Amino acid sequence: MSERNLLVGPFNRVEGDLELRLEVDAGQVRAAYANSPLFRGFERMMIGKDPRDALTITPRICGICSISQSAAAAIALADAAGVRPTPEGEKVAALLHAVENLADHVTHFNLFFMPDFAKPGYAGRDWFDAAVARFTAGKGSSLRRAIDARAQLLHIVGLLGGKWPHTLAIQPGGVTRAPSARDLIRIGTSLRAFRRYLEEQLFGAPLEAFLSLGTGDQAANWTTGDAGFFMTIAADLDLQALGRGRGRYMSFGAYPMRDGPLFAPGLWRDGARHDIDHAAIAEDLSHAWMLGETAHPTRAETLPDAAMSGPAYSWCKAPRLAGETVEVGALARQILDGHPLALSLAEEGSVRARILGRLLEIARSQLVLEELLSSINPAGKFMDQVTIPHDGTGVGLVEAARGSLGHWLRIEDGKIASYQIIAPTTWNFSPRDSAGIPGPVEGSLVGAAVGDDEDTPLSVQHIVRSYDPCMVCTVH
Amino acid sequence: MSEIETFYDVMRRQGITRRSFMKYCSLTAAALGLSPSFVPKIAHAMENKPRTPVIWVHGLECTCCSESFIRSAHPLAKDVVLSMISLDYDDTLMAAAGHQAEAALQDTIEKYKGNYILAVEGNPPLNEDGMYCIVGGKPFVDQLKHAAEHAKAVISWGACASYGCVQAAKPNPTRATPVHKVITDKPIIKVPGCPPIAEVMTGVITYMLTFDRLPELDRQGRPAMFYSQRIHDKCYRRPHFDAGQFVEQWDDENARKGYCLYKMGCKGPTTYNACSTVRWNEGVSFPIQSGHGCIGCSEDGFWDQGSFYDRVTDLTQFGVEANADKVGMTAAGVVGAGVAAHAAISALKAAQRKSQKEEA
Numbered sequence: 001m002s003e004r005n006l007l008v009g010p011f012n013r014v015e016g017d018l019e020l021r022l023e024v025d026a027g028q029v030r031a032a033y034a035n036s037p038l039f040r041g042f043e044r045m046m047i048g049k050d051p052r053d054a055l056t057i058t059p060r061i062c063g064i065c066s067i068s069q070s071a072a073a074a075i076a077l078a079d080a081a082g083v084r085p086t087p088e089g090e091k092v093a094a095l096l097h098a099v100e101n102l103a104d105h106v107t108h109f110n111l112f113f114m115p116d117f118a119k120p121g122y123a124g125r126d127w128f129d130a131a132v133a134r135f136t137a138g139k140g141s142s143l144r145r146a147i148d149a150r151a152q153l154l155h156i157v158g159l160l161g162g163k164w165p166h167t168l169a170i171q172p173g174g175v176t177r178a179p180s181a182r183d184l185i186r187i188g189t190s191l192r193a194f195r196r197y198l199e200e201q202l203f204g205a206p207l208e209a210f211l212s213l214g215t216g217d218q219a220a221n222w223t224t225g226d227a228g229f230f231m232t233i234a235a236d237l238d239l240q241a242l243g244r245g246r247g248r249y250m251s252f253g254a255y256p257m258r259d260g261p262l263f264a265p266g267l268w269r270d271g272a273r274h275d276i277d278h279a280a281i282a283e284d285l286s287h288a289w290m291l292g293e294t295a296h297p298t299r300a301e302t303l304p305d306a307a308m309s310g311p312a313y314s315w316c317k318a319p320r321l322a323g324e325t326v327e328v329g330a331l332a333r334q335i336l337d338g339h340p341l342a343l344s345l346a347e348e349g350s351v352r353a354r355i356l357g358r359l360l361e362i363a364r365s366q367l368v369l370e371e372l373l374s375s376i377n378p379a380g381k382f383m384d385q386v387t388i389p390h391d392g393t394g395v396g397l398v399e400a401a402r403g404s405l406g407h408w409l410r411i412e413d414g415k416i417a418s419y420q421i422i423a424p425t426t427w428n429f430s431p432r433d434s435a436g437i438p439g440p441v442e443g444s445l446v447g448a449a450v451g452d453d454e455d456t457p458l459s460v461q462h463i464v465r466s467y468d469p470c471m472v473c474t475v476h
Numbered sequence: 477m478s479e480i481e482t483f484y485d486v487m488r489r490q491g492i493t494r495r496s497f498m499k500y501c502s503l504t505a506a507a508l509g510l511s512p513s514f515v516p517k518i519a520h521a522m523e524n525k526p527r528t529p530v531i532w533v534h535g536l537e538c539t540c541c542s543e544s545f546i547r548s549a550h551p552l553a554k555d556v557v558l559s560m561i562s563l564d565y566d567d568t569l570m571a572a573a574g575h576q577a578e579a580a581l582q583d584t585i586e587k588y589k590g591n592y593i594l595a596v597e598g599n600p601p602l603n604e605d606g607m608y609c610i611v612g613g614k615p616f617v618d619q620l621k622h623a624a625e626h627a628k629a630v631i632s633w634g635a636c637a638s639y640g641c642v643q644a645a646k647p648n649p650t651r652a653t654p655v656h657k658v659i660t661d662k663p664i665i666k667v668p669g670c671p672p673i674a675e676v677m678t679g680v681i682t683y684m685l686t687f688d689r690l691p692e693l694d695r696q697g698r699p700a701m702f703y704s705q706r707i708h709d710k711c712y713r714r715p716h717f718d719a720g721q722f723v724e725q726w727d728d729e730n731a732r733k734g735y736c737l738y739k740m741g742c743k744g745p746t747t748y749n750a751c752s753t754v755r756w757n758e759g760v761s762f763p764i765q766s767g768h769g770c771i772g773c774s775e776d777g778f779w780d781q782g783s784f785y786d787r788v789t790d791l792t793q794f795g796v797e798a799n800a801d802k803v804g805m806t807a808a809g810v811v812g813a814g815v816a817a818h819a820a821i822s823a824l825k826a827a828q829r830k831s832q833k834e835e836a
Contacts, residue, residue: 063540158757
């Protein structure tokens with residue numbers, strides 16, 4: 001077995017551009033380097049603008065998770081103004097956000113992740129023909145059903161937000177659209193249709209049955225729907241051993257409400273839940289093409305190093321929590337919210353665990369949406385007028401589909417003086433830090449099997465896609 | 477070209493029924509503003525012409541255009557159009573990865589030299605020799621020029637490719653540059669919007685595939701069929717504008733009544749797009765209907781015109797007195813548009829006077 005270097009990219013079926021450099025030895029990845037080759041400079045162009053413009057500009061960082069960006073910007077502005085959205089506004093904002101996250105998960109599973117199993121490299125496996133019929137990119141039967149269901153689901157955003165992507169409805173004081181009783185009925189119809197898709201196609205059983213699974217072993221016996229099909233493949237390919245993480249997870253907590261977020265925040269470390277020390281977040285620039293020192297986002301700058309000098313190899317900064325990497329995403333969120341199935345997968349932290357975490361969150365999000373809808377009072381107030389202060393600071397921490405998203409804002413003289421963003425994939429796909437510690441994905445890739453004839457190894461693709469990277473958000 | 481299938485072949489292979497196919501032809505005719513007599517022509521063209529290969533590339537962007545596109549109204553439109561284009565090359569949705577993907581692009585260029593349409597989502601950054609957007613180890617601008625060299629025509633999807641969009645906002649850190657400033661020797665169709673409406677995207681593609689020619693373009697290079705009228709012209713809240721009934725504060729009584737959002741910074745009066753007629757997410761709604769003003773995302777420079785919540789009179793692009801004729805001319809080819817614009821501007825001035833009086 002020989003040593004060789006592989007350059008894998010452009011990576012398809014991930015949002016945005018990604019390039020991996022792999023050092024392969026004896027048929028295994030020995031070291032991995034993740035490069036985010038796209039830089040636009042949003043943080044720099046925010047400076048000097050009217051703070052409210054963050055509501056329009058930051059969502060355009062990403063066409064897949066634009067509501068997450070919009071929610072984070074709105075919360076940061078509200079924080080700067082020292083207010084909260086009205087309770088009803090908060091519910092509609094959560095509804096909009098949860099619909100987007102749910103749609104993203106369904107898109108990821110069907111369009112980005114599963115099509116890899118329909119590739120010729122798996123010809124001859126018992127499940128291969130079914131994988132081709134159901135998940136061939138662009139035309140598989142499951143995939144088409146999912147695209148339809150997702151389009152229907154996003155009608156809710158259309159109705160409440162006017163359009164999707166790049167919805168404008170979420171504001172610091174609430175939402176611009178006060179839904180009428182008739183709107184609520186239409187949303188209910190859309191949600192019922194989506195539940196039907198989930199129960200007929202994705203899970204092949206009532207959601208409540210899937211949610212009663214308490215361990216990874218029980219999940220392994222799940223046979224129905226596309227979820228069951230994935231479990232069959234996962235068992236055959238031993239995906240519970242592939243792409244394991246470090247067992248540290250973080251969630252900022254999803255869908256803020258008056259009595260706390262619907263999915264709880266926290267840090268999972270050494271097998272237990274802790275509070276997050278937000279002051280200990282810092283972005284390390286040692287391996288990013290960025291100038292400046294490691295700093296907390298309230299003090300950080302974004303100065304690209306046009307010379308692209310080494311040892312840096314990515315535009316992505318390396319965020320660390322108290323000097324450590326953390327994994328973020330659906331699995332992290334469900335672990336920190338304490339769902340038994342997610343807790344049982346925390347140590348495994350594999351490709352299988354990440355996909356199961358996402359499936360679990362799909363089922364739970366549907367219930368969250370149904371409950372939110374029934375709690376909205378159309379006679380309530382959906383938005384307060386908010387005056388943005390002339391000077392001040394604000395933080396907006398939310399959970400996007402792919403994990404923890406933060407906006408840190410400083411206003412001086414009525415204009416934005418500093419705007420820093422750490423996106424979920426910035427955490428997951430970060431490059432090495434000054435201590436040489438690889439980012440979460442870089443770490444997960446070590447040990448992945450690479451066939452002698454493979455130049456874009458399947459195992460590597462499964463691991464990368466299991467994180468559901470959003471590369472345009474990563475660097476922004 | 478004989479080995480290339482027809483559209484109808486592609487559809488049949490996708491298991492689409494004849495009935496559904498005819499429905500698609502009718503809807504397309506309607507979306508393109510053609511009379512029902514065009515339906516058989518569209519059907520005939522799609523049954524007999526070889527499909528046009530499309531290569532879809534991504535530069536500096538957020539993928540919102542693709543996201544919008546895969547959500548178009550008639551399921552057939554997205555199935556067919558999507559299958560036709562993703563058959564050839566599309567970064568985000570295709571099956572291949574890595575070197576295979578690059579090879580697929582090269583194959584497509586070779587195979588359909590001079591016959592394919594290049595669809596561009598996003599734009600190339602030119603600073604530092606294009607190093608801010610690298611595809612396959614090379615600057616995106618190189619891929620773009622390479623793919624454009626043998627293209628029949630170029631579609632600039634969205635505000636990024638058409639005008640630069642938010643990444644070109646001051647100080648434009650990467651010198652993000654619209655496609656037409658880099659590709660100067662090909663016909664370019666701009667389909668602006670952030671993102672463009674799905675039905676507009678499929679409409680433009682279907683028109684080109686069906687009639688084998690570019691749609692009629694306005695002076696800015698946008699398809700006149702979708703961009704010849706202002707949001708304001710067909711806005712369902714227009715009667716409130718004319719009556720001087722405005723939302724004064726978010727979620728006030730007037731907001732609940734659906735009054736005009738002009739005072740909340742709505743850019744509908746200066747924005748050419750089909751949002752107020754075609755609407756979004758399968759005709760469900762559009763931003764003004766959700767209670768937020770239009771931000772003018774299909775207009776050049778919308779990202780750098782002062783705050784999105786400033787009143788439209790502050791737009792440098794649109795001096796109310798001086799540019800009335802210019803506005804009329806932008807809508808060239810549409811009978812009466814100039815007149816309508818004048819009328820609207822008069823109303824706008826009246827509204828402005830009214831608000832100034834109130835403030836005074």
